[in-house]
Amino acid sequence: xxxxxxxxxxxxxxxxxxxxxxxxxxxxxxxxxxxxxxxxxxxxxxxxxxxxxxxxxxxxxxxxxxxxxxxxxxxxxxxxxxxxxxxxxxxxxxxxxxxxxxxxxxxxxxxxxxxxxxxxxxxxxxxxxxxxxxxxxxxxxxxxxxxxxxxxxxxxxxxxxxxxxxxxxxxxxxxxxxxxxxxxxxxxxxxxxxxxxxxxxxxxxxxxxxxxxxxxxxxxxxxxxxxxxxxxxxxxxxxxxxxxxxxxxxxxxxxxxxxxxxxxxxxxxxxxxxxxxxxxxxxxxxxxxxxxxxxxxxxxxxxxxxxxxxxxxxxxxxxxxxxxxxxxxxxxxxxxxxxxxxxxxxxxxxxxxxxxxxxxxxxxxxxxxxxxxxxxxxxxxxxxxxxxxxxxxxxxxxxxxxxxxxxxxxxxxxxxxxxxxxxxxxxxxxxxxxxxxxxxxxxxxxxxxxxxxxxxxxxxxxxxxxxxxxxxxxxxxxxxxxxxxxxxxxxxxxxxxxxxxxxxxxxxxxxxxxxxxxx
Ligand SMILES: *Cc1c(COP(=O)(O)O)cnc(C)c1O
Numbered sequence: 307x308x309x310x311x312x313x314x315x316x317x318x319x320x321x322x323x324x325x326x327x328x329x330x331x332x333x334x335x336x337x338x339x340x341x342x343x344x345x346x347x348x349x350x351x352x353x354x355x356x357x358x359x360x361x362x363x364x365x366x367x368x369x370x371x372x373x374x375x376x377x378x379x380x381x382x383x384x385x386x387x388x389x390x391x392x393x394x395x396x397x398x399x400x401x402x403x404x405x406x407x408x409x410x411x412x413x414x415x416x417x418x419x420x421x422x423x424x425x426x427x428x429x430x431x432x433x434x435x436x437x438x439x440x441x442x443x444x445x446x447x448x449x450x451x452x453x454x455x456x457x458x459x460x461x462x463x464x465x466x467x468x469x470x471x472x473x474x475x476x477x478x479x480x481x482x483x484x485x486x487x488x489x490x491x492x493x494x495x496x497x498x499x500x501x502x503x504x505x506x507x508x509x510x511x512x513x514x515x516x517x518x519x520x521x522x523x524x525x526x527x528x529x530x531x532x533x534x535x536x537x538x539x540x541x542x543x544x545x546x547x548x549x550x551x552x553x554x555x556x557x558x559x560x561x562x563x564x565x566x567x568x569x570x571x572x573x574x575x576x577x578x579x580x581x582x583x584x585x586x587x588x589x590x591x592x593x594x595x596x597x598x599x600x601x602x603x604x605x606x607x608x609x610x611x612x613x614x615x616x617x618x619x620x621x622x623x624x625x626x627x628x629x630x631x632x633x634x635x636x637x638x639x640x641x642x643x644x645x646x647x648x649x650x651x652x653x654x655x656x657x658x659x660x661x662x663x664x665x666x667x668x669x670x671x672x673x674x675x676x677x678x679x680x681x682x683x684x685x686x687x688x689x690x691x692x693x694x695x696x697x698x699x700x701x702x703x704x705x706x707x708x709x710x711x712x713x714x715x716x717x718x719x720x721x722x723x724x725x726x727x728x729x730x731x732x733x734x735x736x737x738x739x740x741x742x743x744x745x746x747x748x749x750x751x752x753x754x755x756x757x758x759x760x761x762x763x764x765x766x767x768x769x770x771x772x773x774x775x776x777x778x779x780x781x782x783x784x785x786x787x788x789x790x791x792x793x794x795x796x797x798x799x800x801x802x803x804x805x806x807x808x809x810x811x812x813x814x815x816x817x818x819x820x821x822x823x824x825x
Pocket of ligand 1: 408468469470503549576613
C-alpha cells in the first residue's frame with residue numbers, strides 16, 4: 307500500500323501477476339452469488355411441517371393445479387444467500403453517498419433506539435388516544451418545531467413522502483381556489499430545473515403545467531415568470547434552494563407577484579437542509595412547502611425505507627389543510643379528525659392517508675432535532691453548505707462547473723461533461739467512481755445542465771472523507787479527459803462490469819430465466 311494526498315490507495319502487486327480467476331468465482335471477500343432459483347431446489351425445505359389433515363376444499367375449484375416451483379433452502383443457506391447479496395449493496399454506513407438531491411446523511415443510532423421504544427414502535431393507530439398520549443405528544447412537539455423552523459402557520463404531518471406532500475399542498479391550493487370560485491385557474495408554473503415530481507404532481511391534481519426557463523446563472527427567470535402570471539394561473543411550484551444547488555434570491559419578489567396576480571406559491575422544500583435554522587420560507591411568502599423528514603432530519607432512506615413529507619402551510623392555506631392533526635387541549639393531546647368552524651382547518655380538503663403518517667419517522671426526526679437543538683440545526687445547514695463549496699472549489703479545475711462563476715453554491719455542487727474527451731460521458735465518470743468504491747453522484751439531473759453530475763456531500767462528512775472522494779473523482783475525471791479507454795468499460799472491480807442500461811430499462815427481465823424460457 308502507498309499513501310497519496312487523498313488517503314490510502316492500493317497499488318498493483320509488486321511481484322508476480324495476480325491470478326486471473328478463482329475456482330469459485332469469488333475474489334476473496336467479494337463473493338459471487340447466484341439467483342435463489344439457481345441454488346434452491348423445490349424439494350428442499352428449511353422447515354418441516356407435518357402433512358396437513360385432509361379436508362374438503364373450500365376453494366370452489368380454484369385450487370392450485372401444479373406446484374409453482376418455489377426454491378427451497380435450509381436456514382443457513384437462506385441466511386447466507388441474503389447476507390451475501392446485502393454485501394453487494396453500497397450504504398451510508400459504508401461510505402460517502404454523494405447523490406445530489408437526496409441528502410444522504412448519517413443516521414444517528416440514537417434515533418433508532420428511540421424509534422424502537424415499545425411505546426412508539428408497538429402502538430396501534432386505532433388505540434384510544436388516552437393510551438397513546440406520549441406518541442401524540444411526539445407528533446405535537448415535532449409539528450411545533452417544523453412550524454417554527456419554517457415560519458409558517460400550520461403543518462400537516464400525514465403525507466408519507468416528499469411527492470405525497472406536494473400533492474397535499476397542491477390539493478390545498480385547489481381547495482382554496484374553489485372556495486373563492488376560481489376553480490378556472492388551471493395553470494401551474496414550474497421552472498425547467500424542477501424535480502420531476504413537481505410537474506407530475508400538478509398534472510395529477512388536474513392542472514396544466516407550463517415551464518418557466520432558467521437564466522444563464524441557473525436560477526428561475528423571474529421576468530419570464532412574472533410575465534406569464536394572469537387570471538388562469540393557480541400558482542407556482544419552486545424549489546429553494548433549487549436543483550442546481552443555488553438559492554433563489556428572488557423568491558420573495560416572485561411570491562409577491564404571484565399573490566398580487568391571485569395565485570399561490572408552493573415551495574419544494576426537499577433541499578431545506580441547506581437553509582434550516584437560517585431562512586424561514588414563511589418570510590419569503592411561501593404558502594405551502596413539504597419537508598422531507600427523511601432528508602433534512604436524517605432517518606434512513608434510499609433503497610425503499612419509509613419516507614415522511616409533512617407540509618407546512620401559510621395562514622391563507624391553513625383553513626384547507628388536511629385532517630387529522632394533533633392539538634393540545636388542557637393537558638391532553640387530542641386528535642382532531644373532523645373540521646369544525648372554530649378550529650383552523652374549517653374548510654379542510656379531507657385526508658391524505660388512513661391514519662396519522664409515519665410514526666417511526668416522526669420519532670427519529672424529533673430525536674434528531676432535540677439532539678441538535680436550534681443552534682445545532684443552524685450548524686447543520688452551515689456545514690452542509692461549507693462541505694458542498696469545498697467539493698465545488700476543489701474540483702472546478704478538474705471538471706466543468708457551469709455555475710461556479712455565480713458565486714458560492716448551497717448544499718450541492720454541480721458539474722457537467724463539457725470538458726471530457728471526445729466520446730466520454732458523465733456515465734463513464736459515474737462508472738469509474740464505482741471502481742473507486744463510491745456510489746456515483748446523481749447523473750443527468752437537473753436537465754438544464756448537459757451531462758449533469760450533482761454532488762451533495764451533506765454535513766456529516768469529515769474533511770478526510772471529502773478529500774478522499776475529491777481525489778477519486780478528480781482521478782476519474784482526469785482519465786475521462788485524457789481519453790483513457792479502460793474507463794469506457796468500467797467498472798472493472800464490481801461483481802458485474804458495465805451493463806446495458808438502455809436494454810435493462812426498456813426490456814426489463816423481471817422473471818427468472820427458466821420461467822421466461824418456459825412461457
Ligand atoms: C427528494 C425530492 C423530492 C421527492 O421526495 P420523495 O420523498 O422522494 O417523494 C422532490 N423534490 C426534490 C427537489 C427532491 O430532492
